[in-house]
Amino acid sequence: MSIAIVALFLVAACVLGIRAARGQDKVDLAAWSVGGRSLGLLMTLVLMAGETYTTFSYLGAAGWSYTHGVSALYVVAYLSIGMAASYVVGPLLWSYAHRHGLHNITDIAAHRFGAPWLGVVLTVAATVFLLPYVQLQITGMGTVVASVSYGAVGLGLSYLVAFAVSEVFVLASGLRGSAWVSVLKDVTVVVTLAVVFVFVPLHFFGGYGAMFAQIGAERAAWLTMPGPGSSTYGLAWFLSTALLNGAVYSVIPTTVAGFLGAASPQTLRRNALLLPLYQVLLFVPVILGLAATLVVPGLKDSNLALFEMLGTALPEWLFGLVGAAGALSAIVPMAVFMLAIGTMWSRSVLGLHERTRGRQRQLAQVVTLVAGGLALGMTYVFPNALVRLSVISYEGLAQLLPLVVIALVWRRMSLSGGVAGLVAGLLVVVVLMATGNDPWGGVNAGAIGLVLNLLVAAAVSLARPGSAPDGRLAAPEPVPARSGTEEDHR
Amino acid sequence: MRDPEPRPSRRSLWWLLGPPVLFCVAVVPANRVEPWVLGMPFLVFWLLLATLLSPVCVWLAARGDPVWKAHRR
Known part of the structure; x- marks a missing residue:
């Protein structure tokens, strides 16, 4: 039944x-x-x-x-x-x-x-x-x-x-x-x-x-x-x-x-x-x-x-x-x-x-x-x-965040910076996980990895900045402040 | 960018920090069994309240957001 x-x-x-x-x-x-x-x-x-x-x-x-x-x-x-x-x-x-x-x-x-x-x-x-x-x-x-x-x-x-x-x-x-x-x-x-x-x-x-x-x-x-x-x-x-x-x-x-x-x-x-x-x-x-x-x-x-x-x-x-x-x-x-x-x-x-x-x-x-x-x-x-x-799926996917989202709003983020951050973040997660240290000191290993990921991505990008053209960045959303001439987004 | 006029402020989006504050800051003092509220131990009650307040925070963010208002029919 x-x-x-x-x-x-x-x-x-x-x-x-x-x-x-x-x-x-x-x-x-x-x-x-x-x-x-x-x-x-x-x-x-x-x-x-x-x-x-x-x-x-x-x-x-x-x-x-x-x-x-x-x-x-x-x-x-x-x-x-x-x-x-x-x-x-x-x-x-x-x-x-x-x-x-x-x-x-x-x-x-x-x-x-x-x-x-x-x-x-x-x-x-x-x-x-x-x-x-x-x-x-x-x-x-x-x-x-x-x-x-x-x-x-x-x-x-x-x-x-x-x-x-x-x-x-x-x-x-x-x-x-x-x-x-x-x-x-x-x-x-x-x-x-x-x-x-x-x-x-x-x-x-x-x-x-x-x-x-x-x-x-x-x-x-x-x-x-x-x-x-x-x-x-x-x-x-x-x-x-x-x-x-x-x-x-x-x-x-x-x-x-x-x-x-x-x-x-x-x-x-x-x-x-x-x-x-x-x-x-x-x-x-x-x-x-x-x-x-x-x-x-x-x-x-x-x-x-x-x-x-x-x-x-x-x-x-x-x-x-x-x-x-x-x-x-x-x-x-x-x-x-x-x-x-x-x-x-x-x-x-x-x-x-x-x-x-x-x-x-x-x-x-x-x-x-x-x-x-x-x-x-x-x-x-x-x-x-x-x-x-x-167990590490979410913690691993987290490390993609800078390359996918932050890159769209940060013009000077460089490819080498993003990739260096990704590698650093993934390494931290895998090592902490493999050595039985997740959570580490009570803190989620993915969070530790992401912080390091962001720091590395920022440091490398600041040292050798990239420069994305406008077309490769998220455009600010159009706000038709006064009704009239602006094109509708949809 | 090519926007000649100053963009309207989206300051109300700070309200989106409401849920992390409710769940991650306020939960520290709320991590307790007593007092019981509505038949629930305090931590469960608090997390339920935070869950119900989260959409309110998003609503407050949207209410003052010029982008939201522009697209509201």
């Missing part, structure tokens, strides 16, 4: 995605990779909400608070900070990309410095840091489907289904299709979380007051940072991670795909205003993770906290709906991650040659398929290799 509901939603996702391809340009890369740069406010909101609410939100956030307590809310903190920053950064990237017909961060940076090889380097780096996220979604989907089917459907089959469904709609209709599947996903997620948030306190504790009171009495250590029995996730870690991830949010290639898909910069500003409200939803899995410490204590795999707790108590059909929401939370972000990887390889590596330039869309789609296949294969063969790498 419950697994049939999940299957039904997955079929619906495929149908929605394929239908979204109707009437779409079949040749143009931009129609596929950035939705023809035409998504309105609602679609942009739904898509970007869909991207941020991954299986991590379902499994990881509950699992985190189950193990480490309320420091799990760092997710809410960084998303709120990142979305506020996107009020400025989103329109900046949008305008630059729109003016020059660019598709993601790698071709933006390559264009800014007039250096195609930089695009190649950044594409390789971004792929290394993004693939683990694709795999995390695949394994997340496996966990959801296996628990919702009460073990009847195995992990291996669930992995394959996650891969197949997300490839079907992303290959058919690209970013626009992902936005349509996000509609289904967001509705399912909001409804099921609301129901579960009422159900769990009433069923297990007799009410909210009673639930929090019992958590306060028996799990007090979970309610502040650094949390129970560890000093790893203390205040310093929370602050540095919230700031770092907040700064990175706007250069994550999936976020950028969402930015560039918007119809106008004003859409992005409205989005920055409305999207933070969606983060309130993230409190649900975090609080339920705390509740799970009392309901299902002593789990080996904390990622199962939410589903183990719900599986024992929910009626089958409702458990199926929760599972469907979890499964959709895996495949939508996964599809956009793969699309971003495909777009970057096509634009910045494979489609550079004049003989391949006319085939960028097909190339992007082939890479999208290959990237997904690679992540799927890794899931079967080396299930832990990519997951280990995912």
Whole structure:
């Protein structure tokens, strides 16, 4: 019963995605990779909400608070900070990309410095840091489907289904299709979380007051940072991670795909205003993770906290709906991650040659398929290799910030400065990570890397300044101060 | 650049620093269980409040932003 509901939603996702391809340009890369740069406010909101609410939100956030307590809310903190920053950064990237017909961060940076090889380097780096996220979604989907089917459907089959469904709609209709599947996903997620948030306190504790009171009495250590029995996730870690991830949010290639898909910069500003409200939803899995410490204590795999707790108590059909929401939370972000990887390889590596330039869309789609296949294969063969790498994904992507964003507003930033900063930042992250020093002195290693990155980039650029022509910088947005002659930006 | 007139000020964008202040500065004294507010331990309550105030900060930034006003229909 419950697994049939999940299957039904997955079929619906495929149908929605394929239908979204109707009437779409079949040749143009931009129609596929950035939705023809035409998504309105609602679609942009739904898509970007869909991207941020991954299986991590379902499994990881509950699992985190189950193990480490309320420091799990760092997710809410960084998303709120990142979305506020996107009020400025989103329109900046949008305008630059729109003016020059660019598709993601790698071709933006390559264009800014007039250096195609930089695009190649950044594409390789971004792929290394993004693939683990694709795999995390695949394994997340496996966990959801296996628990919702009460073990009847195995992990291996669930992995394959996650891969197949997300490839079907992303290959058919690209970013626009992902936005349509996000509609289904967001509705399912909001409804099921609301129901579960009422159900769990009433069923297990007799009410909210009673639930929090019992958590306060028996799990007090979970309610502040650094949390129970560890000093790893203390205040310093929370602050540095919230700031770092907040700064990175706007250069994550999936976020950028969402930015560039918007119809106008004003859409992005409205989005920055409305999207933070969606983060309130993230409190649900975090609080339920705390509740799970009392309901299902002593789990080996904390990622199962939410589903183990719900599986024992929910009626089958409702458990199926929760599972469907979890499964959709895996495949939508996964599809956009793969699309971003495909777009970057096509634009910045494979489609550079004049003989391949006319085939960028097909190339992007082939890479999208290959990237997904690679992540799927890794899931079967080396299930832990990519997951280990995912720990430094955000910290690594953070190091792209100066080359992608700061370069657009700082005329004198030089290519050598930006690259030196990138190398320094990545080295710090990799070394601290490899020596088991992340966090270092309680501070997120990526934040330390980014500070060094910025210092090196600034020092080298000041010593030997570059000079970008106006066309390679973000233009200040036109402000028609008095109504009349100024051209409209749209 | 080629803009002959002085650009209108976008000073209200300083409000965008509101969320980092709410989450990263104010959270230091808010890292406590007592007092309980609305049935929630204080830190959870504070982070929820900060989450709700973040869009307000962005709204304040937008409200005084000439670029936002110019594109408002």
